[in-house]
Amino acid sequence: MKIRLLSLLLLSFVLTACATTKSEEDPPNSDGLHNQAYPNVEQILSKNENVDIFQWNKRIYQTNVDSIENSELSKQELLGTIESVYQEGVDFADRMATKLPEGTKIYATDQTGILIAEYDGETKRYLAMIED
Numbered sequence: 001m002k003i004r005l006l007s008l009l010l011l012s013f014v015l016t017a018c019a020t021t022k023s024e025e026d027p028p029n030s031d032g033l034h035n036q037a038y039p040n041v042e043q044i045l046s047k048n049e050n051v052d053i054f055q056w057n058k059r060i061y062q063t064n065v066d067s068i069e070n071s072e073l074s075k076q077e078l079l080g081t082i083e084s085v086y087q088e089g090v091d092f093a094d095r096m097a098t099k100l101p102e103g104t105k106i107y108a109t110d111q112t113g114i115l116i117a118e119y120d121g122e123t124k125r126y127l128a129m130i131e132d
Contacts, residue, residue, distance in 0.1 A: 039129050041092040054082060054097035054117070054126065056106060061115055061126035068114055068125045075116050076108040082117075100124075 038059060044051055052063045056079070082104040083095040097104065104119040113128035 041086075044129065045098075052097075052099040052124075053129075054100055054106075055092055055094050056115060058094060060129045062129050063117075063124045063126045065125075065127045068111075068127050071111065071114075073109045073111040073114060073116075073125075076110060079106045079108055079115070081105055 041053070041055070041060060044053060044060060044062070053060050055061070080095065082097045082100045082102055084093070084097075084102060085100070086092055086096050086098045100117055101119055104117050107116040107118065109116055109125075115126045115128075117124045117126060
């Protein structure tokens with residue numbers, strides 16, 4: 001009886017140690033990138049103050065990235081619009097851009113980590129930035 005109880009107790013410790021906690025699971029809409037480090041705006045602007053970026057859902061997206069320019073992707077649903085343009089001294093926030101004008105439409109794509117911006121008949125692709 002003592003051996004069964006001891007074995008059961010040991011087994012429960014092992015199973016508990018191997019269990020995944022909620023914080024280790026993919027959060028909804030994580031795009032599978034949750035283990036990556038995301039750069040902040042100050043880091044990006046310190047490398048290039050003329051960079052074309054915007055922030056969406058606390059993630060920075062940048063255009064003119066060679067790896068996405070020729071990739072096949074399709075525009076999906078409208079996510080929303082750019083609400084403000086960045087000015088030095090102002091905290092960068094969601095739906096804020098450095099170059100895109102207010103009202104620019106932001107669309108999801110069928111590719112993880114890539115969004116499409118459209119304004120005045122122009123379309124640009126933006127890639128979610130991950131630290132080097």
